[in-house]
Amino acid sequence: MRVLHLLINGDRVTVAAPEHWTLLEVLRYELGLTGSKQGCDKGDCGACTVLVDGKPVLACLTLAALCEERAVTTIEGLLPAHVKSGGSGPDPVQAAFDECGALQCGFCQPGMMLSARALLDRNACPTRTEIQDALAGNLCRCTGYTQIVEAVELAVAKHCGVAPRRPGSARPRGRSRPPPRRA
């Protein structure tokens, strides 16, 4: 066992966990933060995505012991962080997912929203291609992705003050990423 001093959603927490536990295991089985999902547990699905120092990472492939001194944001932290920064209610990404019905079973949703939040924090007005690239590591077995991309576009549109695209106009994801333009 090892005593860990973590910073989760702005709270300092001290928790004892086996040395080899992943961040995902500590979140779910020690701290009761079950919003981060354990899908494949080996990097494939993105359901466990959390933000570590603002970057999207896979909690299932991150050792908890290496997260000391780093700021971890889970889905449970999005609303409080939004309120703390002067907003009211859920994070705009959460609100947009709600408005667009961007879920069916919901298993992928926490990871999707955190990947989207990380994108918007670094690029407030991304293009559709940039949104699709940012969500490429989050698999959804239900929706077909259309409403998910639309939800992020809605959050972007509200933030950037432009009209969102017509609903249903998002192409399904899955075309290959266009190569970066040649210098």
Add this chain to the structure above:
Amino acid sequence: MKSFTLFNPKSLGDAVGALAAPTSSVKVLAGGQDLLTEMKEHLVEPDKLVNLKGVPGLDRIEFTAAGACTIGALVTVGALEEHAGVRERLRVLAEAAGSVGSPQIRSVGTVGGNLCQRPRCWYYRSEHAKCLKKGGDECFSFSGQNKYNAILGGGPSYIVHPSDLAPALVALGATVTLKCSTGERQVALERFFTLPGEGDIRRETVLRDDEVLTHVHVPAPAAGMQSTYVKFRERGSYDFALASVALALWRDGARVKEARVVLGGVAPIPWRAKAAEAALAGAAFEAATFARAADGAVQGAEGFGQNDYKIPLTKGLVQRALQSCG
């Protein structure tokens, strides 16, 4: 996953010191995006992990005035992809980095870990299949499911090397520094990777257990280099390469002066397609030459049924890479 002790050295000396006389099984940990998947499948069960992340000085990308580039082993794939100098001067490498895994993998996975990652062949990855790579006596892909296996350089094992950075770095003529407690050596990346038939079948590289890969060195490319990385994957979102081509090209007006063509996803090592390079050198930069280079790239290639498609796929990618330099 079996438990282990975690050692967090604060210097490179302490890190290689911990590898020097292994009394128990020790593994180097960088981003863990490959190692943890291996440990979860019980393919490796180290007693101790030496975490490189606290070792200073290994996370930098530096260009000399002449244009040579040194990349620390702990630079993340994402940082490599986004680095302005790399994008501008070593395009093939930036494109290869951008094609690796998902954003989550790229934000954590490192350059050193990418080059030292283990194969993705599903027989190797299954803890229930004791294949050649794990001390068994058969490569099951030969008579089994071989859709993703090698068409070049295979035998007795037919894994393909999964790294996207490796073909790009071989095309750029990179070398790596390998350090142990008693010294260090420089190895051309092309020599770093070993075919199953030539080295230890259980390894893909010449890296020893007591060594750490500390840096990758890319010599300054000769003036006028055009380069690109073309990767074909089964899924559009993210995936390993079914086949890929790293191309570095120098032209002299309408002729090709020199080219380096390195294939990914089709051989147990990043595969230098020398016949394709020979077909290009001195030839007119035109479709007929591209077709000859494509034929050269798959010289000697052989599928065993389910992976036959990789032959025309690779030819198409070689031509696409060349066309994109037009």
